[in-house]
Amino acid sequence: MYCNICGNRGDNLNIFMITMCKDCFEEFANISILDEEYDKYKNLIRILLSYYISPKAILNPAK
Numbered sequence: 246m247y248c249n250i251c252g253n254r255g256d257n258l259n260i261f262m263i264t265m266c267k268d269c270f271e272e273f274a275n276i277s278i279l280d281e282e283y284d285k286y287k288n289l290i291r292i293l294l295s296y297y298i299s300p301k302a303i304l305n306p307a308k
């Protein structure tokens with residue numbers, strides 16, 4: 246499995262629907278909202294949430 250953030254292959258963790266290496270996970274866990282990099286992670290979280298939400302949306306019958 247490759248890290249979904251930096252693309253490194255190695256000691257990766259599976260978090261929600263994505264694969265993240267330990268380096269990225271630590272960065273992610275310790276990141277500050279004021280950090281420039283936060284935008285990158287914010288987008289990632291948005292992607293995660295859309296993965297999480299979409300199966301439920303599909304279950305909703307259209308009327």
Ligand SMILES: [Zn+2]
Nearest residue numbers: 248251266269
């Ligand atoms: Zn990584």
